Amino acid sequence: MGTKNGPFGIFILGIMSPNGKIHQDFLDDPNDEKIMLERFLNWVEEERPILVTYSSTSADKPQLINSFKRFNLPVDSLNKAFFDLYYDCINTQKKENQYIFLPMPNSMSAKDIPQYLGYRKTDPKIRGLDALIMYNKFLKERNKEAKLKIKKKLLNYNKADLKRTKFIFDKLKELFDAHP
Numbered sequence: 001m002g003t004k005n006g007p008f009g010i011f012i013l014g015i016m017s018p019n020g021k022i023h024q025d026f027l028d029d030p031n032d033e034k035i036m037l038e039r040f041l042n043w044v045e046e047e048r049p050i051l052v053t054y055s056s057t058s059a060d061k062p063q064l065i066n067s068f069k070r071f072n073l074p075v076d077s078l079n080k081a082f083f084d085l086y087y088d089c090i091n092t093q094k095k096e097n098q099y100i101f102l103p104m105p106n107s108m109s110a111k112d113i114p115q116y117l118g119y120r121k122t123d124p125k126i127r128g129l130d131a132l133i134m135y136n137k138f139l140k141e142r143n144k145e146a147k148l149k150i151k152k153k154l155l156n157y158n159k160a161d162l163k164r165t166k167f168i169f170d171k172l173k174e175l176f177d178a179h180p
Helices: 030-047 060-070 076-081 085-090 112-116 128-140 144-178
Strands: 012-016 022-026 051-053 082-084
Touching: 012 144, 022 030, 022 144, 030 060, 030 076, 051 144, 060 076, 076 082, 082 085, 085 144, 112 144, 128 144
Parallel strands: 051 082
Antiparallel strands: 012 022
8 A cells, every 4th residue: 555645655565375364564664665665575576476456557556666666676576476356357458358247237346346246344444545644644643552553444454455355366266267
């Protein structure tokens, strides 16, 4: 999660392994952003993961790349790592490349698709813009308890996003395995 405006670009990097283990890196101090990004880049270059996302092509990925460029960090391995479930699978904009067709009456958002596929967990009532506003509050907050409470909400929001993305991936994999 992040923004290209402000004293920081990325303030949470959340990763979930195929077995559901979550690792989150939270930017407590904007001065440490480069260190956080270098740590992430080293992991990507060493592990060569496939970063499965949902609709990150229009938001998270560009923000991450902007942050990498701001610190003159290479983006090649990062660009190669992304697989966007929405743009690469669900809504490719090319009929010949479309892997799945979902009869969605309205939105195909990261919250609507999992519900359509059977996801029944309650997520935090926070949107992306809310998270940015909350992070700015976190930076300005002086009270340690209040600061910790904001951080916990942001991490829970990120964790819910990771869980929804994994749920979408697992359900789509089930569909593909059932109908090769």
